[in-house]
Amino acid sequence: MKKLPVFLSLLASTLVFASCEKEIEEIKDPAQEVAAAATTVQSKPELLAAGPWRLTGLTLVTATPGAVATPAVDLFPRIKDAQRDNLHLFNTGGSYTLDEAALKAHPEAPQQLTGSWTLSGDSLTVTQPDVTRHYAVEELTSTTLRLKLTQTGEQGTTTYTSVFAR
Numbered sequence: 001m002k003k004l005p006v007f008l009s010l011l012a013s014t015l016v017f018a019s020c021e022k023e024i025e026e027i028k029d030p031a032q033e034v035a036a037a038a039t040t041v042q043s044k045p046e047l048l049a050a051g052p053w054r055l056t057g058l059t060l061v062t063a064t065p066g067a068v069a070t071p072a073v074d075l076f077p078r079i080k081d082a083q084r085d086n087l088h089l090f091n092t093g094g095s096y097t098l099d100e101a102a103l104k105a106h107p108e109a110p111q112q113l114t115g116s117w118t119l120s121g122d123s124l125t126v127t128q129p130d131v132t133r134h135y136a137v138e139e140l141t142s143t144t145l146r147l148k149l150t151q152t153g154e155q156g157t158t159t160y161t162s163v164f165a166r
Helices: 003-019 030-040 044-049
Strands: 054-063 087-090 095-099 112-120 123-128 131-140 144-153 156-165
Touching: 044 112, 044 131, 054 087, 095 123
Parallel strands: none
Antiparallel strands: 054 156, 087 095, 095 112, 112 123, 123 131, 131 144, 144 156
């Protein structure tokens, strides 16, 4: 019986020391972290060409000379499903493809229209057989592409903002 308190105190001290064991943290080399981050950063042309883009938003703002700019109008709900499902592919090497996807606005229309694209800083130029458009790139991430197209005419300036997602 006299040994029981000694035995219990030894057992308790063993448990206390076992619970105080320090956890070993793995320390990473900062050079390895910088190298890993550098390999995952993509350039703007790589982000653009990384996969197909689908239109998810379209707004319109009109400004008439000498008048206050009108509020933005959301055009996306007015776009037909055949245009909403279109895929915009900016291929590596500068070729552009507009794919009609599953729904086509006109059955006799070609499935794909081709052209070219160039990206210079924050300016994207898309050329198709009958039209060339110059967009300002407002946002370009791995999941979002936001383009602004500004057209000036006799009636004033119209700005379209298109939002695309993967």
